[in-house]
Amino acid sequence: MGEKGLNQTIILKTSGLAKHFGGVHAVDGVDMQIFEGEVLSIVGANGAGKTTLLKLISGGHPIDRGQMSFEGLDVSRLGLIQRARMGIIYSFQIPALFEHLSALDCVRIALLTREGKTVLFFPTIEKFQPIRSEAEEILEMFNVPRSFPANLLPHGQRKLLDVAIAFALKPKLLLLDEPTSGVSTKEKSQVMDTIMPIIQKSNTTTVIVEHDMEIVTRYSQRVIVMDQGKILAQGAPQEILNNPKVGEVLLWR
Amino acid sequence: MLNRSNFFLIIGLLILATGPAYFPGFTIYLLTYGMIMSIAALALNLLLGYTGLMSFGHGMFIGAGAYTVALMMKYAGIHSFEILIPLSILISAGLAALVGCFCTRQIEIYFSMLTLAFGELLFVLCSKFYSFTAGTDGIRVKMPTLFGYIFSRGATDFYYFVLALFLLCTAAIWVICHSPFGKTIQAVRDNEVRAGYLGLLVMKYRLIAFTISGAFTGLAGALAVSLTGHAVPELFQVFTSISIVFMVILGGHTSFLGPVVGAMVFVFLQAWLKPLLFWQFFFGLSIIVLVIFLPGGVLGGVGIWARRALTRRSS
Numbered sequence: 231m232g233e234k235g236l237n238q239t240i241i242l243k244t245s246g247l248a249k250h251f252g253g254v255h256a257v258d259g260v261d262m263q264i265f266e267g268e269v270l271s272i273v274g275a276n277g278a279g280k281t282t283l284l285k286l287i288s289g290g291h292p293i294d295r296g297q298m299s300f301e302g303l304d305v306s307r308l309g310l311i312q313r314a315r316m317g318i319i320y321s322f323q324i325p326a327l328f329e330h331l332s333a334l335d336c337v338r339i340a341l342l343t344r345e346g347k348t349v350l351f352f353p354t355i356e357k358f359q360p361i362r363s364e365a366e367e368i369l370e371m372f373n374v375p376r377s378f379p380a381n382l383l384p385h386g387q388r389k390l391l392d393v394a395i396a397f398a399l400k401p402k403l404l405l406l407d408e409p410t411s412g413v414s415t416k417e418k419s420q421v422m423d424t425i426m427p428i429i430q431k432s433n434t435t436t437v438i439v440e441h442d443m444e445i446v447t448r449y450s451q452r453v454i455v456m457d458q459g460k461i462l463a464q465g466a467p468q469e470i471l472n473n474p475k476v477g478e479v480l481l482w483r
Numbered sequence: 484m485l486n487r488s489n490f491f492l493i494i495g496l497l498i499l500a501t502g503p504a505y506f507p508g509f510t511i512y513l514l515t516y517g518m519i520m521s522i523a524a525l526a527l528n529l530l531l532g533y534t535g536l537m538s539f540g541h542g543m544f545i546g547a548g549a550y551t552v553a554l555m556m557k558y559a560g561i562h563s564f565e566i567l568i569p570l571s572i573l574i575s576a577g578l579a580a581l582v583g584c585f586c587t588r589q590i591e592i593y594f595s596m597l598t599l600a601f602g603e604l605l606f607v608l609c610s611k612f613y614s615f616t617a618g619t620d621g622i623r624v625k626m627p628t629l630f631g632y633i634f635s636r637g638a639t640d641f642y643y644f645v646l647a648l649f650l651l652c653t654a655a656i657w658v659i660c661h662s663p664f665g666k667t668i669q670a671v672r673d674n675e676v677r678a679g680y681l682g683l684l685v686m687k688y689r690l691i692a693f694t695i696s697g698a699f700t701g702l703a704g705a706l707a708v709s710l711t712g713h714a715v716p717e718l719f720q721v722f723t724s725i726s727i728v729f730m731v732i733l734g735g736h737t738s739f740l741g742p743v744v745g746a747m748v749f750v751f752l753q754a755w756l757k758p759l760l761f762w763q764f765f766f767g768l769s770i771i772v773l774v775i776f777l778p779g780g781v782l783g784g785v786g787i788w789a790r791r792a793l794t795r796r797s798s
Contacts (some may be wrong), residue, residue, distance in 0.1 A: 328673040350662055350663045354660075358663065395681070
């Protein structure tokens with residue numbers, strides 16, 4: 231195992247987690263632990279169950295079987311909204327933005343949600359100066375222009391804005407679903423080089439689903455390999471790279 | 484600095500403020516009715532433009548507001564606006580909250596159909612409950628008073644009273660649309676799935692928006708019946724609802740004041756065409772022409788033409 235040097239406090243634990251769609255066992259009895267402060271990557275071929283696993287953790291899909299605890303509390307039966315309020319926040323593979331709102335407003339919505347100020351009818355949003363300042367600060371960190379409507383941003387910046395929205399909620403567990411999917415090879419490093427220092431600086435526990443092994447080895451402390459809904463292997467990135475069974479599944483050898 | 488849209492806004496306000504000095508009585512009546520329907524159209528647009536929900540049942544709130552006034556007058560002998568207006572708002576808001584509990588669970592066409600069904604349900608109840616509502620005969624409504632002041636129907640004093648309420652409602656809806664709640668409903672409209680992943684209970688925001696929208700529409704109903712003097716079950720019906728939808732689409736649901744322009748165009752067009760034989764045909768035709776040539780509504784179309792003119796001038 232590759233937890234050496236990590237904070238050993240378990241933030242999330244699953245046992246026998248399962249989800250099926252019709253006859254397909256997308257996630258099939260997953261036992262895993264996530265430690266506080268770590269960056270954990272989940273890799274696997276297409277259809278291995280990575281995104282489904284993230285959605286089970288976030289509450290986006292209800293759990294069919296198994297248990298899940300977060301910060302020691304059983305959250306198996308809690309829905310998406312309760313888990314989001316507990317700090318489990320999911321960032322989408324295909325950016326899910328508030329398309330007709332400006333990038334600034336997209337982040338402000340997240341901040342208002344975090345602060346419990348979404349049911350205020352007065353005054354106008356512009357009067358909430360601390361919210362505006364924090365939103366501008368976050369957008370600056372993520373390198374996203376504030377005034378463009380989300381639907382006019384280029385893809386790379388849409389990906390960053392998606393993560394920025396999730397980050398604005400101050401997540402205790404941030405779930406990043408393929409943060410570099412759909413961006414060019416050159417942009418991949420730019421996106422990750424923007425996201426990762428922010429995550430590391432804030433010491434946010436993060437799970438990344440990723441295909442690119444270079445990114446996985448560069449940024450994560452621990453890797454879980456999934457195959458057909460099950461965990462095939464887990465360990466430090468180097469151990470995973472040297473594991474012949476994993477190489478066979480992920481086709482790098 | 485005075486930009487182009489502020490300039491038109493000031494011109495519009497000046498016309499409304501000074502209108503009674505030079506417009507004939509019938510035009511003042513139409514302007515009064517136009518302002519009342521503008522409140523309803525702005526309220527509907529809070530739902531359509533800002534929350535992304537198309538209601539085909541907003542007539543039920545016009546009816547609720549109107550019948551609150553009519554029934555209170557008939558059975559409780561209350562004739563004063565200071566009681567009737569808050570009561571109409573309260574009852575319409577209550578009805579909207581109740582109906583909204585069922586409707587806002589659905590979206591798109593299912594939401595629209597449910598609102599339509601509730602509107603028709605209330606229409607039938609109102610028509611058939613003869614002993615209480617006087618059925619299809621309707622109830623005659625006297626012009627209410629304001630702190631003892633007696634208005635005369637269609638006269639300048641009532642016009643200014645409606646103008647004051649119209650400006651107040653427009654300002655209130657503008658603030659709501661630009662408040663944290665207003666931005667949140669726009670977020671829910673744009674991406675309800677993401678809103679859920681942020682921890683927002685989407686249905687709650689839709690229900691609140693529906694209730695606010697119903698409350699303002701109820702106020703419009705109370706004012707409308709005070710002006711026309713007759714509460715009839717048809718107010719609950721789909722034609723009233725569709726008329727408000729038309730006003731919003733006609734003016735442009737993407738701009739805040741579009742519904743006001745739409746309501747005014749609708750009211751005046753209807754009044755001008757009514758003396759014609761088969762006026763509904765020409766009315767329909769005018770609406771079709773406007774929608775085809777101004778797909779973003781009157782305000783949207785004016786905006787596009789203005790931008791084109793500016794581009795031509797600069798090139």
